Amino acid sequence: MPILEILDYAGxxxxxxxxxxxxxxxxxxxxxxxxxxxxxGIGGGTMRDVVLGATPVFWVTNPTYLLVCATVAVILFxxxxxxxxRYRVLVWLDAIGLAAYCVMGAAKGFAATGxxxxxLVTGMxxxxxxxxxxxxxxxxxxxxLRPEVYVTAALIGAGAFVLAxxxxxxxxxxxxxxxxxxxxxxxxxxxxGWTLPTxxxxxxxxxxxxx
Amino acid sequence: MPILEILDYAGxxxxxxxxxxxxxxxxxxxxxxxxxxxxxGIGGGTMRDVVLGATPVFWVTNPTYLLVCATVAVILFxxxxxxxxRYRVLVWLDAIGLAAYCVMGAAKGFAATGxxxxxLVTGMxxxxxxxxxxxxxxxxxxxxLRPEVYVTAALIGAGAFVLAxxxxxxxxxxxxxxxxxxxxxxxxxxxxGWTLPTxxxxxxxxxxxxx
Amino acid sequence: MPILEILDYAGxxxxxxxxxxxxxxxxxxxxxxxxxxxxxGIGGGTMRDVVLGATPVFWVTNPTYLLVCATVAVILFxxxxxxxxRYRVLVWLDAIGLAAYCVMGAAKGFAATGxxxxxLVTGMxxxxxxxxxxxxxxxxxxxxLRPEVYVTAALIGAGAFVLAxxxxxxxxxxxxxxxxxxxxxxxxxxxxGWTLPTxxxxxxxxxxxxx
Numbered sequence: 001m002p003i004l005e006i007l008d009y010a011g012x013x014x015x016x017x018x019x020x021x022x023x024x025x026x027x028x029x030x031x032x033x034x035x036x037x038x039x040x041g042i043g044g045g046t047m048r049d050v051v052l053g054a055t056p057v058f059w060v061t062n063p064t065y066l067l068v069c070a071t072v073a074v075i076l077f078x079x080x081x082x083x084x085x086r087y088r089v090l091v092w093l094d095a096i097g098l099a100a101y102c103v104m105g106a107a108k109g110f111a112a113t114g115x116x117x118x119x120l121v122t123g124m125x126x127x128x129x130x131x132x133x134x135x136x137x138x139x140x141x142x143x144x145l146r147p148e149v150y151v152t153a154a155l156i157g158a159g160a161f162v163l164a165x166x167x168x169x170x171x172x173x174x175x176x177x178x179x180x181x182x183x184x185x186x187x188x189x190x191x192x193g194w195t196l197p198t199x200x201x202x203x204x205x206x207x208x209x210x211x
Numbered sequence: 212m213p214i215l216e217i218l219d220y221a222g223x224x225x226x227x228x229x230x231x232x233x234x235x236x237x238x239x240x241x242x243x244x245x246x247x248x249x250x251x252g253i254g255g256g257t258m259r260d261v262v263l264g265a266t267p268v269f270w271v272t273n274p275t276y277l278l279v280c281a282t283v284a285v286i287l288f289x290x291x292x293x294x295x296x297r298y299r300v301l302v303w304l305d306a307i308g309l310a311a312y313c314v315m316g317a318a319k320g321f322a323a324t325g326x327x328x329x330x331l332v333t334g335m336x337x338x339x340x341x342x343x344x345x346x347x348x349x350x351x352x353x354x355x356l357r358p359e360v361y362v363t364a365a366l367i368g369a370g371a372f373v374l375a376x377x378x379x380x381x382x383x384x385x386x387x388x389x390x391x392x393x394x395x396x397x398x399x400x401x402x403x404g405w406t407l408p409t410x411x412x413x414x415x416x417x418x419x420x421x422x
Numbered sequence: 423m424p425i426l427e428i429l430d431y432a433g434x435x436x437x438x439x440x441x442x443x444x445x446x447x448x449x450x451x452x453x454x455x456x457x458x459x460x461x462x463g464i465g466g467g468t469m470r471d472v473v474l475g476a477t478p479v480f481w482v483t484n485p486t487y488l489l490v491c492a493t494v495a496v497i498l499f500x501x502x503x504x505x506x507x508r509y510r511v512l513v514w515l516d517a518i519g520l521a522a523y524c525v526m527g528a529a530k531g532f533a534a535t536g537x538x539x540x541x542l543v544t545g546m547x548x549x550x551x552x553x554x555x556x557x558x559x560x561x562x563x564x565x566x567l568r569p570e571v572y573v574t575a576a577l578i579g580a581g582a583f584v585l586a587x588x589x590x591x592x593x594x595x596x597x598x599x600x601x602x603x604x605x606x607x608x609x610x611x612x613x614x615g616w617t618l619p620t621x622x623x624x625x626x627x628x629x630x631x632x633x
């Protein structure tokens with residue numbers, strides 16, 4: 001199986017797992033697990049295919065991806081209570097999914113357009129969109145608004161892949177470099193609380209006070 | 212008019228009505244009614260057409276659907292205060308829309324791909340996406356997180372339609388079977404509080420306590 | 423540069439600015455600014471292109487739009503604290519973006535289909551979708567639920583453009599008329615608190631009390 005396909009299945013499977021864990025935290029039934037697992041697992045890649053015009057999207061062309069989501073959801077429905085902290089498992093799996101998907105998204109965007117800028121954005125969108133949907137639908141605090149670097153990690157992974165590809169590295173090496181870069185940055189942020197400076201900005205006031 | 216077209220107009224009209232009722236609950240103006248009615252009415256089918264690559268989407272090809280949404284919104288803007296409980300009307304109309312749209316979505320996905328798995332997912336997405344958008348935009352508690360079966364009903368309706376079609380039943384019979392299955396399940400859930408078991412999972416703790 | 427292209431860049435730039443200001447209110451880092459600026463700047467136009475089937479979407483075909491978003495985000499990351507009220511700047515820029523984008527969306531929808539109804543809806547969606555995404559992602563109170571006219575202004579701008587085009591006015595005149603109509607209505611609503619009547623509807627009760 002080629003490296004990009006492995007990354008695609010890995011991204012779908014681990015994002016599906018984070019969706020199922022989120023459903024478990026909300027005490028949803030098995031169908032709620034299937035739903036959130038599917039939306040999270042295929043959401044980012046669907047967004048990527050839609051903006052690139054690569055429709056029908058990947059899971060319509062190859063429904064195996066749906067089977068992956070469903071299998072992950074069923075397994076976690078029966079086992080999620082065994083974890084000491086589902087949220088901790090969720091964010092680490094999310095880090096793996098982010099790393100796999102930012103490279104996969106960048107690769108597909110770069111192949112379709114040859115533009116580094118488009119590849120960065122499709123990498124970032126593919127990696128973050130599933131998790132954003134999951135948090136919105138489950139009513140969790142959005143991972144976007146947490147202080148640790150998140151979108152940054154996706155952007156670094158996509159950037160490393162694009163630079164390595166433009167420098168002439170073979171696909172497998174560029175992909176591995178991209179995945180590792182993103183995972184190290186996101187993992188470091190989770191473990192050591194890495195943050196970027198936030199500028200001089202004050203917190204926002206209530207709209208009604210300033211209008 | 213063929214059965215699938217009837218289901219499509221019915222799905223659009225009743226989902227548009229739930230959007231307008233939601234706008235009424237939020238005391239929005241007439242344009243707010245038009246907006247939420249349109250987004251809810253055409254949101255699910257738009258999502259379906261986009262992932263299947265059937266673009267321009269259905270309401271661009273045939274703007275009559277927009278006229279249906281607008282008419283429903285205007286009528287409800289002037290009459291919504293007459294209902295004793297708009298929320299009760301909203302969830303029952305939503306049940307009808309769910310039943311019509313899960314079959315319509317499954318039919319379009321099955322016709323486009325021949326895959327039962329894809330048909331289940333497009334049925335489920337078409338039936339639920341409009342309502343999810345409505346609840347997100349109006350800031351209502353998402354119907355997804357309520358305990359009664361909801362996505363389940365859409366999945367059962369789509370499944371019944373696909374099984375009946377694969378068994379060789381004519382389109383009208385398979386559609387009727389699918390619509391009735393979904394409506395009975397969702398209606399029973401509303402009336403008798405049917406739920407599925409939620410496994411052994413405990414509720415989620417606050418992210419800041421477990422990281 | 424033709425008028426529609428100017429409107430497109432203007433819409434992207436000012437919506438990107440509102441996204442960056444929203445990121446600043448939430449004290450996000452520079453990547454958070456880039457992310458929210460991009461999503462807000464290109465969100466509405468992406469939605470427009472997707473429903474019209476005009477894929478790959480505009481910023482994949484022409485990545486200059488991404489550069490505009492990134493430039494705006496970086497500038498505002500370093501300067502947002504200089505404004506006395508970022509929210510006030512945000513809503514006024516949002517008004518300019520709304521005015522530019524409702525005409526741009528209506529023009530593209532009208533050119534693709536010749537239907538005035540479709541043009542109204544693509545104008546409205548293009549103008550409002552970026553801001554809706556921004557508010558959802560940043561957890562701000564949605565501009566949709568505020569009492570001042572908002573969607574209404576987009577609809578009036580799109581309608582003025584379509585009527586003027588159907589009456590035979592040249593593109594530049596019709597565009598200017600549409601932009602001014604939308605901006606005057608939205609600006610008047612912001613400055614003088616213009617609202618539309620909300621009918622006789624009472625506020626919604628809690629779902630658990632009425633089911």
